[in-house]
Amino acid sequence: MGKNKTQKKVKQKGGMSINGLDAELSGLFKTLPPIKRAELTKVVEKLFKVSSNFASEPTTPAKQWEEFKEIASLVEKVQEIESGYSMCRQLPDRRNAIKPFQAWLTDLGAVIKKVEVSDFGEQGLGLRVSEEVSEGEEVIRIPQKAMMSVETARHSSIGFLVERDPLLKTMPNVVLSIHLLVEKNSPASLWEPYINILPHSYNTVLYFTPSQLEGLKGSPVLEDALKQYKFVARQYAYFYRLFSNNMLKDYVTFDEYRWAVSTVMTRQNLLPGSDGKEINTLIPFWDMANHDQGKVSTDYDPSTSTSVCYAQRNFSAGEQLTIFYGVRANCDLFIHNGFVFPDNQEDCLTLRLGIAKTDPLSSARLDLLDKLGITSQKFYLSRTAQPLDGRLMAFLRVLQLDAAQIKEWQEAESPHQLLEVDERLPMDGKVMQYMITRAALLLRAYPTTLEQDQDTLKETKDQIERMTCQLRLCEKRILVNCVAYCENVLQSIQTKQ
Numbered sequence: 001m002g003k004n005k006t007q008k009k010v011k012q013k014g015g016m017s018i019n020g021l022d023a024e025l026s027g028l029f030k031t032l033p034p035i036k037r038a039e040l041t042k043v044v045e046k047l048f049k050v051s052s053n054f055a056s057e058p059t060t061p062a063k064q065w066e067e068f069k070e071i072a073s074l075v076e077k078v079q080e081i082e083s084g085y086s087m088c089r090q091l092p093d094r095r096n097a098i099k100p101f102q103a104w105l106t107d108l109g110a111v112i113k114k115v116e117v118s119d120f121g122e123q124g125l126g127l128r129v130s131e132e133v134s135e136g137e138e139v140i141r142i143p144q145k146a147m148m149s150v151e152t153a154r155h156s157s158i159g160f161l162v163e164r165d166p167l168l169k170t171m172p173n174v175v176l177s178i179h180l181l182v183e184k185n186s187p188a189s190l191w192e193p194y195i196n197i198l199p200h201s202y203n204t205v206l207y208f209t210p211s212q213l214e215g216l217k218g219s220p221v222l223e224d225a226l227k228q229y230k231f232v233a234r235q236y237a238y239f240y241r242l243f244s245n246n247m248l249k250d251y252v253t254f255d256e257y258r259w260a261v262s263t264v265m266t267r268q269n270l271l272p273g274s275d276g277k278e279i280n281t282l283i284p285f286w287d288m289a290n291h292d293q294g295k296v297s298t299d300y301d302p303s304t305s306t307s308v309c310y311a312q313r314n315f316s317a318g319e320q321l322t323i324f325y326g327v328r329a330n331c332d333l334f335i336h337n338g339f340v341f342p343d344n345q346e347d348c349l350t351l352r353l354g355i356a357k358t359d360p361l362s363s364a365r366l367d368l369l370d371k372l373g374i375t376s377q378k379f380y381l382s383r384t385a386q387p388l389d390g391r392l393m394a395f396l397r398v399l400q401l402d403a404a405q406i407k408e409w410q411e412a413e414s415p416h417q418l419l420e421v422d423e424r425l426p427m428d429g430k431v432m433q434y435m436i437t438r439a440a441l442l443l444r445a446y447p448t449t450l451e452q453d454q455d456t457l458k459e460t461k462d463q464i465e466r467m468t469c470q471l472r473l474c475e476k477r478i479l480v481n482c483v484a485y486c487e488n489v490l491q492s493i494q495t496k497q
Contacts, residue, residue, distance in 0.1 A: 031250050032085040040081045041244075047074040048237035051230050061223070068226045071233050072210050078236075078254050087250040089185050094125055097196035104146075104193035105285055111141040115321045117197075117288060122463065124199060126290045127321040133311045136297075139321065140286050140309035144271075147307070148191055149281040151273045153179035167238060172280045173264055174235060178252075180282070181260040185251050194284040202262040203338035203464060206232055215468035218446030219475055220350040221331045228335055232261055265336045271300055271307060283307050291333075292322035293345055329380075330474050340470040348380040349478045351438075353395060364406045365398050371415060372398075383474075387482045388435070390419035396434060400427040424493065432490040439479045439486070450476045 032040065051071055058064045091097075098117045105112070114137075118128035133139060150172045154162050158178060162168045168175050183189040201207060205225040213229075216222040236257045243249045264280070267287040273279040286298070286309050297312035312324055325333070327346045334340055341347075354377045355362045369375070372394050379392040388396075397418050401409065405427075409415050417423065448456070453473045460466055 030085060031087060032082070036081055036085070040078065041240075043074055043077045043081065044237050044240045047071065047078065047233060048241065050074065051234035051237065064223060064226050068213070068229065069210060071230055075233055075254060082253045082255070085250075086253045086256065087185070088253065088256050091184075091198065091200055092196055094197055094199070095119060097193065098125075101193045101197045101284075105142070108146045109143045110146060110285065112285065113137075113139050115139050117285075118320075120290075120320060123290060125197070125288055127285075127288055129315040129317055129319045129321050131317050133315040133321070135311055135313050137311045138308060139311055140307075141301075141304075142283050142286055142307045144305040144307075146194070146284050147271070147281050148176065148180060148183070148194075149271070149273070150175050150179075150279045156182070158182055165242070167235070173268060174261075176268060176280045176282065177257070177260040177264045178239070180263060181251065181256060182248070184256075184260075191284075194282075197288075198263055201259065202266060203467060204258075204262045204265060205229055205335060205338075206258040206262055208464060212464050212468070215465065216471070218442075219472060220352065221334055221471060221475075224331065224335050224350075232258060235261070262338070266338060269298075269307075272302065286323075289321055289323040291325045291337075291339075291341060293341070293343055294322070294324040296324055296326060298323065330471055334467070334471050338467070340467050340474065342470055342474065344474070345383070347474055347478065348382045349475050351379045351381055351392070353377055353379060353399075355399070361401075361403055361406060364403065364410075365401070368398050368401075368406055368410055368415070369395065371410065372418060381478050381482050383478050383481060385485070386421065387478065387485055388421060390421050393421050393431065394418040396431040397425060397427050399434070400430045429490060429493045432486040432493070435486045436483055436490070439483045443476060443479050446472060446476065448472065450480070 050067070053067075058067050102112070102117065114129060114131050114133050115127045116130050117125055120126045120128075150162075153159065153175050156179060158168075158175075161178075162175050168178070180195070183191050184195050186192075189195065205213065205228055208225070208229075213222070213225060216225055233254075236252070236254050239252050239257065240249065243252055264282070267282055268280045269283055269287070270278040271281045271283070286307060289309070292312075294312040297310045299308050299310070300306070301308050309323065311321070315321055325337070328344075329346060329348045330340050330344050331348075331350060333344070355365050359365070374391055374395055377395070379395065380389065381387045381392070382389065398406070398409075409418065417425070443450075450473065453469050453476070456469045457466060457473065460469065
């Protein structure tokens with residue numbers, strides 16, 4: 001990376017200058033030998049090329065899977081070469097880091113009431129209520145100076161890169177990931193007590209093996225998972241090339257980079273920066289609270305520059321303190337947080353639909369959809385009693401129209417009637433039959449049945465297998481619910497006829 005614009009050694013309190021890293025850590029660990037470095041560079045160059053095919057990305061599930069297998073094979077080679085040669089600091093046992101972490105927070109002015117860090121087994125570390133807490137009671141107040149953010153990254157040794165590098169300029173989550181990775185390996189980082197208590201690994205798709213990802217076949221989440229893996233593999237290759245001429249090349253290994261990205265994905269939040277604009281931020285202690293259904297109970301106090309968390313409900317002593325992560329479907333929680341919430345009231349299933357290019361009325365249909373404000377062909381089935389929303393209903397209705405009907409709706413004073421879910425239109429019988437057939441096909445696309453998934457969930461102890469199985473179950477129940485809903489509506493329509 002070289003020096004910054006002033007050509008002076010950049011040092012932030014608690015941070016790490018790149019020059020300082022070179023001087024203080026060089027020779028402490030075994031670096032990658034030149035022969036292996038050359039071998040690694042060749043593999044990374046191929047990885048960068050394969051993962052940068054934006055103009056010719058595969059569009060079918062089969063081709064996407066073949067591309068993933070090639071990328072995963074290259075990543076495996078990278079991991080084999082880098083194994084044993086990383087100069088990255090190994091994190092201590094998280095349980096041993098609890099007391100120093102809490103003391104560090106107190107020194108920085110954090111106020112923690114009636115909650116403490118505790119071990120919850122498979123869930124890892126979380127927050128336990130030490131004495132009864134009432135709904136709305138303030139339990140956590142974290143000062144901004146304890147937080148890591150895109151703003152602290154700009155004032156750190158990578159600040160000049162954040163301002164100049166095209167990738168970092170446009171992707172704040174990646175900025176925070178590199179910032180975290182640099183601070184993890186700093187000899188005097190302000191955030192060392194916080195970093196020491198972070199998980200050593202995650203259940204994000206970046207840690208899945210190809211065979212584990214096969215458990216997502218049939219699920220619309222698979223495409224998102226493969227894209228996520230591809231994007232992060234490309235980012236790793238990008239930074240390997242960017243840092244090829246300084247000591248950071250010995251710290252940005254694939255395993256370390258996926259750890260940093262996973263940490264940010266699973267824990268980041270948006271808070272106001274010094275200019276009032278929201279920035280990606282890591283909030284120590286607060287980010288250890290696990291998710292439960294409820295309401296948002298976190299706020300930002302600008303008068304004290306602190307993040308404040310209130311109890312979202314009454315909690316008894318000994319209970320786990322949970323917070324509501326917001327309105328997010330299980331597909332989002334799976335990809336970005338590495339878990340599935342079975343009782344997710346906000347859950348939905350992604351449904352990708354399109355107008356066939358061979359359809360002679362495709363242009364007219366698309367024009368009508370555009371008039372209705374429907375430009376994306378990505379829709380969602382919810383787990384509610386009424387799974388079809390207005391956008392999906394309008395798309396399906398337009399799909400059933402003939403040329404004369406399309407023209408009639410184009411010229412109608414109220415074409416937005418097509419968006420009405422509760423109002424029955426003449427083509428709705430065909431719409432319901434279409435969705436019954438479509439849902440049945442989607443159910444058959446899974447390699448396992450709903451009953452088999454239920455049995456697997458009872459038997460398996462593997463966390464990732466449990467998670468993918470739970471995701472499939474949630475998705476299949478949404479589809480079964482959709483079929484039941486459409487059959488009821490269809491029966492009602494036929495009865496009236």
